[in-house]
Amino acid sequence: MSVDPTTGRPDPAASGTASGGGAAAELAGFLGAHRSLVLTGAGISTDSGIPDYRGVHRRAAPPKPMTFQEFVGSEGARRRYWARSAVGWAAMAATRPNPSHAAVTELERLGLTAGVVTQNVDGLHRRAGTRSLVELHGDLALVTCLRCKTRETRESFQARLLELNPAFAGLRAERLPDGDAALPTGLEDGFEVPVCTVCGGVLKPDVIFFGENVPRARVEQAMRWLEGADALLVLGSSLEVFSGYRFVKAAVVAGKPVAIVNQGPTRGDAAAALRLEAGLGEVLPAAVALAAGGAA
Ligand SMILES: NC(=O)c1ccc[n+]([C@@H]2O[C@H](COP(=O)([O-])OP(=O)(O)OC[C@H]3O[C@@H](n4cnc5c(N)ncnc54)[C@H](O)[C@@H]3O)[C@@H](O)[C@H]2O)c1
Ligand SMILES: [Zn+2]
Numbered sequence: 001m002s003v004d005p006t007t008g009r010p011d012p013a014a015s016g017t018a019s020g021g022g023a024a025a026e027l028a029g030f031l032g033a034h035r036s037l038v039l040t041g042a043g044i045s046t047d048s049g050i051p052d053y054r055g056v057h058r059r060a061a062p063p064k065p066m067t068f069q070e071f072v073g074s075e076g077a078r079r080r081y082w083a084r085s086a087v088g089w090a091a092m093a094a095t096r097p098n099p100s101h102a103a104v105t106e107l108e109r110l111g112l113t114a115g116v117v118t119q120n121v122d123g124l125h126r127r128a129g130t131r132s133l134v135e136l137h138g139d140l141a142l143v144t145c146l147r148c149k150t151r152e153t154r155e156s157f158q159a160r161l162l163e164l165n166p167a168f169a170g171l172r173a174e175r176l177p178d179g180d181a182a183l184p185t186g187l188e189d190g191f192e193v194p195v196c197t198v199c200g201g202v203l204k205p206d207v208i209f210f211g212e213n214v215p216r217a218r219v220e221q222a223m224r225w226l227e228g229a230d231a232l233l234v235l236g237s238s239l240e241v242f243s244g245y246r247f248v249k250a251a252v253v254a255g256k257p258v259a260i261v262n263q264g265p266t267r268g269d270a271a272a273a274l275r276l277e278a279g280l281g282e283v284l285p286a287a288v289a290l291a292a293g294g295a296a
Contacts, residue, residue, distance in 0.1 A: 023276050024283045028290035030259045030274050031112055034231035037222070038104055039247050040118045040125070042177065043236020043262055047098040047281045049091070050122055051177050054238045056264035065178065068209035072146065075193075078202070083188030085205070086161045086168045088181035089154065092122065092140060100235070100280040101128035103288040108132065110292055115225030119237060119244045121178060121207045134222045136214050136243050138207035140179045147201030157203065160194040178207070214243050226250055234260040236280055239267040 030036075042052035070077045105128045107113050115132040118125050121140045125133050143157045144150070162169045168191070173181040196203055208214055226232065232251035239245045248268040251258050259274035260266055261283060269275055276283060 021286070023278050024286035025290060026274065027259070027261065027276060027283055027287035028294065030231070030257075031107065031233070031287055031291040032294045034233075034257070035112055035114050035229055036107075036231045036233040036259070037114045037226045037229040037247065037251075038107070038116045038233045038235065039237065039244055040104070040116065040120060040235045041237025041239075041244060042120060043238075044100050044104075044118075044280055045095075045098070045120055045122050045124055046236070047100060047279075048095050048122075048124060049175070050095060051175060052236075053177050054240060054264075063176065063180075063182075065180075065210050067211040069211050071204060071209060072202075078193055079191050080188050082161060082193050083165075083168065083191040084173075084176075084181050084183045085179055086158070086165065086191075087171045087173050087183055088175065088179045089140075089158050091175050091181075092179040093155070093158075095122065095124070097124040097128035098281065099285040101125055101130075103285040104235070105129045106288050106292065110288075112291060114229035115222065117222040117225070117247065119241060132225070134218050134225075136208070136218055136222070138205075140205055140207055142206035143203045144206045145196035145199060145201045146204055148196060148199040150196055150198045151206065152197070152203070154205070157194065164192040164194055179205075208243075219243075219246075222247065223250065226254070226256075229256065231256050232258045234258065234262065234266070234268060234272075235284065236262055237266065238262070238264065 046052055066081055071081060101124050104116055108130055116125060116130050117134045117136060119136050121137050123139045123141045141154045143152050143154055173183050176182055232247055237244050245267050248258055248271055252271050257273040258268060258271050260268055260272045261276045261278055261280060263279060
């Protein structure tokens with residue numbers, strides 16, 4: 001780890017990227033020496049083409065995400081949400097896991113993880129074959145009825161969306177985080193939102209909106225994994241959202257080392273025993289391959 005001599009804190013600018021392969025070797029050393037709880041964020045999916053919220057690569061601030069209260073409280077808000085999402089889903093559905101998702105699955109196969117916890121809603125860890133997985137904020141690939149709790153796949157719901165709104169089938173727009181798309185305002189006027197096929201109730205994507213709590217069972221499962229782990233590995237998260245940051249706090253309280261690989265500052269930097277400022281695609285697959293060699 002590089003330390004800034006004036007602050008005594010890990011110096012992100014001085015570690016990782018400058019040394020290239022050195023960063024991968026450093027990370028491999030950490031991976032091989034611990035059974036880690038892996039916590040991932042939007043940064044692991046940017047190589048798959050999904051934008052993050054607070055990334056160093058962003059040109060403009062993304063729009064404020066819709067809150068749970070807005071979505072539930074207004075038909076107009078739901079129309080706007082689903083109109084934008086009807087366009088954004090096409091790109092989301094075509095997105096594939098990248099080598100970093102595969103590397104996390106490989107790390108699990110090697111027995112070097114105690115579990116994988118993601119803040120992402122893109123389903124890419126699941127699709128990359130990771131088994132012990134908690135998706136803290138849910139999965140965009142499902143929708144749930146707010147009244148009878150029936151679930152429908154997003155694929156089937158998307159077909160119903162486009163059947164009711166055929167003009168949206170061919171629309172293309174800039175991709176935004178969370179399967180959203182930058183639709184010109186006004187275009188959603190007249191957009192028709194399908195209801196639950198069982199009870200006629202309001203459908204919501206099966207993800208946690210801002211203003212909503214993460215289900216307790218998910219947090220408890222993740223905390224149990226942390227108890228059984230001997231380190232925490234954070235991959236591609238600014239840790240600005242508390243539901244992810246809490247695992248750093250819990251690891252520190254338990255005296256477990258924290259490693260963070262992220263481009264740009266994170267809220268956990270001061271607590272990190274290993275802090276690598278690097279693109280995940282450049283270091284993680286290489287580090288896992290090195291750790292696999294060491295484990296063989
Ligand atoms: N893919 C998704 O499912 C997705 C995308 C955007 C936002 N979200 C939601 O937004 C919230 C945001 O929290 P967060 O901390 O996950 O995201 P965040 O946007 O706050 O932070 C992502 C971090 O990853 C870094 N990063 C981007 N690409 C990287 C790369 N290739 N290698 C290394 N670092 C990279 C960014 O610079 C940034 O610091 C979460 O609640 C999540 O549910 C999800
Ligand atoms: Zn219903």
